[in-house]
Amino acid sequence: MSATEVLRTPHPLDFDPYKVGHGEGGGHDYVTGHGEGGPASKRVIVGYGFWLFLLSDIILFSCLFASHAVLQTATAGGPTGPQLFDPMSVALETACLLISSFLCGLSAVAAGVRNQLWTQVFLFFTGIFGLAFLLLEVRDFTSLVARGASPQVSAFWSSFFAVVGCHGCHVTVGLLWLGTMMAQVYFKGFRPNVMRRLVCFNLFWHMLDLIWVALFTIVYLIGEGR
């Protein structure tokens, strides 16, 4: 058999034995996998990638939550959480974050209809409430330290300040990002890349709110219940 004859006989691989759901390989060659139509759009790619980043951030927070759970009782004879937590302050902080998230959502709506003024207004007040949250938290921290519950006192307080502080750092970075986005929207308008970044910012801000809900549940409420 010459080479060309060998090559011209139907090749067993012609039917592709690896098609999903077609064990015998017969039938049509239309495979119902993703990527059928080629690369996804930029909007999808950016959003997907940012979601992956948020998931990785959740894992970061999970480690801090886990360490706080492990160190719940490690107060080394010093003050405990329930003794010193101020539930009113926590409630106020929660309200600030929830309101700022709502306003952020409104800014997304305004951006969706390309309204410069209202986008800026809602973004601005998102930032104000975020800042209020931060100031309340700083006040909380200083009051705790003044009452003898600094992170250097025991492992429990170390983990408390780390997990709540990490969230606060994320909010701070978020506010910095917010300011930058406001400037970008103002100077560049609602270009596609600016819109993609606004979507990412929105995701980030709402995720911070979600983390806060988990945080005050695990740190304040469950800790309180103990």
Place this chain on the structure above:
Amino acid sequence: MPKSVADARDKICSLGVGRALVVVCAAAALGGCSGGILQPQGPVGAAGAKILLNAVGIMSVIVVPTIVALLVIGFWFRASNTRARYQPSFVYSGRLEIIVWSIPILVIMFLGGLTWIGSHQLDPFVPIASNAKDPPLEVQVVSLDWKWLFIYPQQRIASVNEVVVPADTPVHFFLTSATVMNQFFVPQLGSMIATMHGMQTQLWLAADHPGDYYGLSAQFSGDGFSGMHFTVRAVTHDDFQHWVAATQQQSGPVLDRNGYFDLLRESCNVQPFTYRNADPSLFAAVVRDQLPSGPGPYVGRAGPGVRPIGCG
């Protein structure tokens, strides 16, 4: 199932060639005359070594034929071999898949059983069943920078870098650390266990016969780590009583709080010595973090080129 380590060794060595087996044989042969973990001198070590060799044997059943097959197939199907049959469409075989998945699964199930039973029987916290008439000897172990402290609470004596025990008697170790993590390990007597500050671990060991057994720390603990070896001296029951009495009557140092603070200071390559009197509540105080932990190098003074005190 082989009944002793020696049997296991012979059985495995007779299974044939295989790089891994040759290694194990060679090591075992050398281990036979030089005191490694494959030449255990106590029941715990013997049980652990038996499991190790059994596991090697079980896995060799797959590993050796696999390596041989890889080499044979790699050689036979080389492109210059015209006698080999070229089968470019041999890309899937359901039957082969089933075999290829099920053989490792079966071996793992077997090993899993071995793991489950062995992990429970040989858990360091589980006591050794003993036929000896005497109750187990209690020894408290504290790892320091960079030596081992052994306290005999019932005899109220202590020793550093050497632990004398009666042979053929279970020894119940309680372990903690004054500083950083270490691992208490006597290769010929059996398993190792970590020592950690503020926590207490336990270990049961026994030596079958009198002799000197090398012990070391198996967790790096700082610049003096290499000097953290000690000797387990197993002696006859009478000799042990004599040693206890002699230690109590010598004019040596006393292990009270001050003696302990002296010992806390960094030192390396410490020659073995004993304390004629040891405070039996000392160990509990160390575990409960009622005593300061060991100082580090130049506490408070940081900078490049920090050296530990007292070590070369």
Place this chain on the structure above:
Amino acid sequence: MFGKLTLNAIPFDQPIPLVAGAFVFLVLIAVIAWVIVRGHLPYLWHEWITSVDHKRIGVMYTLLGLVMLVRGFIDALMMRSQQALAFNAPGYLPPEHYDQVFSAHGTIMIFFAAMPLMIGLMNFAVPLQLGVRDVAFPTFNSTSFWLTATGALLVNLSLVIGEFSRAMWLPYPPLSEYRYSPDVGVDYYLWALQIAGVGTLLTGINFVTTILKIRAPGMSYLRMPVFCWTALAANLLIIAAFPVLTATLGMLLLDRYLGFHFFTNSGGGNMMMFVNLIWAWGHPEVYILVLPAFGIFSEVIATFSGKPLFGYRSMVLATMAICLISFLVWLHHFFTMGAGGNVNAVFGIATAIIAVPTGVKIFNWMFTMYGGRIRYDTPMLWALGFTVTFVIGGMTGVLLSVPPADFLVHNSMFLVAHFHNVIIAGTLFGAFAGITYWFPKAFGFRLHEGWGKAGFWLSFAGFYITFVPLYAVGLLGMTRRLQTYDVPEWRPWVLAAGVGVLVLCGALFCQVMQFIVSIRQRESLRDETGDPWNGRSLEWSTASPPPAFNYAVLPNVQGGEPYWQIKRRAIESQQLTAEPDYKPIELPRNSPTGFITAFFCTITGFALIWHIWWLVGLGLFGAYVVFVWFAWRDREEYVIPAEEVARADRARRRAREEWLAQDAAREEWLATHAHPSAQPVGQA
């Protein structure tokens, strides 16, 4: 003003780091001077340093990995020689120096040699194999590389300014806490890894997005090459595991810098928590290292056997099973910490379970070779060496997974031999196989076969001569990280391992010569067609090296092994498919963002290590300014006009047509004559 930094930081009283540092410094100066004087700087800046092209970034990653491999190997040489000399003797490295050497060896090899090598090869090959133009986030890709380089720079800087960590490659507290390590070494380690960790996390996000969202039309999941599947699994592991490392090292940093009590001896700290967290990262990390290597071997074995990979779906299933189970086994790294029979047994069994998909992969590679026509070019030699050696390493791993056995050999040289067995046979051999395999694609000429094969055989022999004695001495009770020892039975084995590392020196020499000779003889090693190995996946359909846009028109994929189908159809019909309709192509513009961000991160890291707080603020501010400046640019892409695309692609098609003209005659000859093993298909 300068924090803790004083002139005392330079080790004037220690000859070894001083001489080493001076040597490296001189070489660096010489290289930089040569680059500037010869006028290569603009080229380097525009084409490489600011490049966002995945192929360039892949090459740079690989180069970083190779350089750091040499640095880590020198550390290994020092360790082996110290142990060879230090029987009842102090050796030539005092403890405080030796402890830095082994800590640096582990840190550099894992984070700055093995990871960059794997990431570099994934960077280069994955977009090409998927039939697309670049990864999802090209500028992040560049940033990832430069941040990794920053980490490597900081670690190497510790050689001459200050000292490196003496607390092992995983800094267990309380040893790594401020109390027991008040020196800057642990800080160097921590900040280098935090910075490089950000880079790696970005890579993970980049590649998962690319593999799941950016593929050629028609390339469904089950039509992707297996290397892309293993890259997907490895990058999923990166996304899930590296935040754990960041969090854990972050907690240690809080302890050291701000007096927190996460892991300290006092204040309720829990050192066992560190051990658990760090190995929850650490175990997925070793699978991040080895899974891409598995993928490389799948590609190499299939190509050089002249057959498709056996059991494709099985391989995919095994890969994803390994990905998942690798998160369930971390406790096997510390069975001896006293978790009790139940916990130890569960994790031991889980560890043994993960051996099943790995074993399946070995068998599938074996059946790929079965019935093939195996050509033993250098990549295939590495592959066969890997399969045989890795099986032994896997066996000792399963042995270590049985807790009672582990109680006897934990932290011993047996363990050291095991993990070197799997990492060298897996990751390192995989890196060399991948480099030799894809080098012609990247640079347009093959590597010299003779030196490559010599390098392989010396590596193979050197590995066994070094590490089999270490297995033996581990069974004799020797623990790891000993600077000196006094047990006579250990001595002959330690000496034998010392001889082995000299053989590995020879291997290193051959590898370096391979590159030098290949570059000098590149014309005679030229890859004219772009397919030097008779490849099966899409990257071999491009020219060598591919143009910036990879594919003039994204290929339309209709089955597995798309390039093999294209090739067969071309050979059968004796012509290429019709010339496509060339359109202009938009590509992302190069950007100095990655480089400048890394520059500011280097400054910030250095300042944090030496407590120069004003400089920290400056560095962070600089990094923020770079982000904003990058975000402000108006033109993110540039356009390659259709004529240029057409020109490049027509040149490629001409080369293919010439090859095709010779090929039919050759195929005939192949079918009826014996095939000499070293004949690469497609060379004149």
